[in-house]
Amino acid sequence: xxxxxxxxxxxxxxxxxxxxxxxxxxxxxxxxxxxxxxxxxxxxxxxxxxxxxxxxxxxxxxxxxxxxxxxxxxxxxxxxxxxxxxxxxxxxxxxxxxxxxxxxxxxxxxxxxxxxxxxxxxxxxxxxxxxxxxxxxxxxxxxxxxxxxxxxxxxxxxxxxxxxxxxxxxxxxxxxxxxxxxxxxxxxxxxxxxxxxxxxxxxxxxxxxxxxxxxxxxxxxxxxxxxxxxxxxxxxxxxxxxxxxxxxxxxxxxxxxxxxxxxxxxxxxxxxxxxxxxxxxxxxxxxxx
Amino acid sequence: xxxxxxxxxxxxxxxxxxxxxxxxxxxxxxxxxxxxxxxxxxxxxxxxxxxxxxxxxxxxxxxxxxxxxxxxxxxxxxxxxxxxxxxxxxxxxxxxxxxxxxxxxxxxxxxxxxxxxxxxxxxxxxxxxxxxxxxxxxxxxxxxxxxxxxxxxxxxxxxxxxxxxxxxxxxxxxxxxxxxxxxxxxxxxxxxxxxxxxxxxxxxxxxxxxxxxxxxxxxxxxxxxxxxxxxxxxxxxxxxxxxxxxxxxxxxxxxxxxxxxxxxxxxxxxxxxxxxxxx
Numbered sequence: 001x002x003x004x005x006x007x008x009x010x011x012x013x014x015x016x017x018x019x020x021x022x023x024x025x026x027x028x029x030x031x032x033x034x035x036x037x038x039x040x041x042x043x044x045x046x047x048x049x050x051x052x053x054x055x056x057x058x059x060x061x062x063x064x065x066x067x068x069x070x071x072x073x074x075x076x077x078x079x080x081x082x083x084x085x086x087x088x089x090x091x092x093x094x095x096x097x098x099x100x101x102x103x104x105x106x107x108x109x110x111x112x113x114x115x116x117x118x119x120x121x122x123x124x125x126x127x128x129x130x131x132x133x134x135x136x137x138x139x140x141x142x143x144x145x146x147x148x149x150x151x152x153x154x155x156x157x158x159x160x161x162x163x164x165x166x167x168x169x170x171x172x173x174x175x176x177x178x179x180x181x182x183x184x185x186x187x188x189x190x191x192x193x194x195x196x197x198x199x200x201x202x203x204x205x206x207x208x209x210x211x212x213x214x215x216x217x218x219x220x221x222x223x224x225x226x227x228x229x230x231x232x233x234x235x236x237x238x239x240x241x242x243x244x245x246x247x248x249x250x251x252x253x254x255x256x257x258x259x260x261x262x263x264x265x266x267x268x269x270x271x272x273x274x275x276x277x278x279x280x281x282x283x284x285x286x287x288x289x
Numbered sequence: 290x291x292x293x294x295x296x297x298x299x300x301x302x303x304x305x306x307x308x309x310x311x312x313x314x315x316x317x318x319x320x321x322x323x324x325x326x327x328x329x330x331x332x333x334x335x336x337x338x339x340x341x342x343x344x345x346x347x348x349x350x351x352x353x354x355x356x357x358x359x360x361x362x363x364x365x366x367x368x369x370x371x372x373x374x375x376x377x378x379x380x381x382x383x384x385x386x387x388x389x390x391x392x393x394x395x396x397x398x399x400x401x402x403x404x405x406x407x408x409x410x411x412x413x414x415x416x417x418x419x420x421x422x423x424x425x426x427x428x429x430x431x432x433x434x435x436x437x438x439x440x441x442x443x444x445x446x447x448x449x450x451x452x453x454x455x456x457x458x459x460x461x462x463x464x465x466x467x468x469x470x471x472x473x474x475x476x477x478x479x480x481x482x483x484x485x486x487x488x489x490x491x492x493x494x495x496x497x498x499x500x501x502x503x504x505x506x507x508x509x510x511x512x513x514x515x516x517x518x519x520x521x522x523x524x525x526x527x528x529x530x531x532x533x534x535x536x537x538x539x540x541x542x543x544x545x546x547x548x549x550x551x552x553x554x555x556x557x558x559x560x561x562x563x564x565x566x567x568x
Binding site for chain 1: 330461532533535554562
């Protein structure tokens with residue numbers, strides 16, 4: 001589904017002394033099938049933005065359009081539930097939301113609420129369990145007997161079981177060890193490709209944005225600071241530094257290399273091996289002089 | 290030779306009697322004024338070590354000695370004066386209504402005099418650079434600031450050992466940096482022993498020594514530099530190798546004869562610079 005934000009402003013507790021503008025005049029577009037990363041500091045408005053994607057928040061001003069659903073202060077979709085069945089949100093630490101007696105029941109909870117029949121739910125669970133890297137033996141166990149990484153996979157399976165078209169991920173790898181982080185991100189990327197999803201990833205990891213995203217949106221103090229492909233965005237190191245965001249480590253290194261050696265190795269998503277070869281040529285060049 | 294402060298002697302632990310061993314015959318020592326990083330994947334036993342260190346858990350086999358005292362039911366209250374701990378979630382460890390109340394809490398429980406308490410609040414909040422927030426309510430702080438206050442609260446009871454159990458895992462990159470910088474300064478100036486538990490290899494660079502845990506066993510014990518050399522082995526136990534170590538390896542493959550194992554970008558650039566300017 002295409003997603004459009006048109007001049008969206010969101011104010012918490014408007015007309016009170018606690019009034020707080022979390023998003024201001026924000027506009028951007030995400031085409032269906034895009035993998036988009038949203039980056040910004042704590043308090044930059046990322047979480048508020050996410051809440052607009054499935055109607056948990058409605059803009060104070062401006063308009064959000066998701067597929068055929070339109071959200072503005074004058075215009076709420078008649079069927080918010082339908083929108084929520086099409087936009088799946090994996091919140092931070094989703095395992096905190098597990099509650100059922102068994103893994104199977106927990107995964108079934110979402111689709112049941114959206115009126116999916118039992119036979120279909122059983123079928124979906126069968127498909128999803130291997131897709132999230134779990135084994136069917138966990139289905140009858142209590143989710144609370146599983147490890148942290150497994151619990152997170154169960155919670156993610158619960159969101160996927162609703163079969164959303166848009167998948168919103170709010171720091172899905174926080175607190176996992178490096179292997180767990182990579183497995184979960186690779187899993188989302190595979191699902192994104194195979195099922196033609198539109199994926200919105202909120203992350204602090206420049207590395208993940210570089211690796212997986214087609215498009216990057218950088219938020220600062222509730223407004224759009226920058227937008228573009230990962231390459232376009234991460235080559236703007238001065239602009240990023242002005243809002244205290246780091247560039248991916250590989251780009252950072254190339255920048256420092258340039259400062260020290262006065263020679264540029266442009267970053268074009270090449271592998272570390274290729275970068276090593278470029279460095280070797282520069283050093284050799286000096287030796288043969 | 291500095292003094293031995295913490296000793297694990299053949300410690301084994303499991304959560305229930307027929308359950309698997311979470312820690313298997315684990316032995317190591319930690320000295321005064323030393324920074325030791327304990328790393329390992331989720332479930333490798335590293336957090337169990339932290340809980341054993343201040344008597345939140347007791348081992349089924351082996352013994353743990355801290356400052357000459359064996360950790361057991363009788364000694365835990367005096368042990369906990371020696372061992373301060375900061376946990377992962379910044380929102381779970383606040384008890385005070387303001388930052389200074391929170392720092393005072395631990396001291397109140399230990400009957401520290403009021404004058405002394407005020408002095409220590411000032412000292413410890415300055416040490417974590419939060420002196421301007423004495424009267425701030427905790428919910429107005431960022432995650433990194435909350436963790437720094439948590440560190441101040443622990444320092445206020447002047448422990449000999451400070452344990453950070455994945456204290457940066459829930460923070461954003463700037464919060465993470467705040468904590469690592471703060472902790473580095475404190476360790477240098479106070480002579481405290483520091484144990485940082487993490488799965489982030491970037492965070493072990495500053496440590497004097499690294500203990501790598503894998504499936505409940507002590508897998509390696511060495512300097513950060515030696516650990517970084519074992520790239521493939523680290524990957525097989527689910528840990529990530531820092532970018533600089535990977536690049537250094539690729540440079541060697543490409544025929545660049547680096548002398549050392551660089552720990553960070555500065556060292557690598559310096560090495561390259563020497564090679565570059567030699568001719």
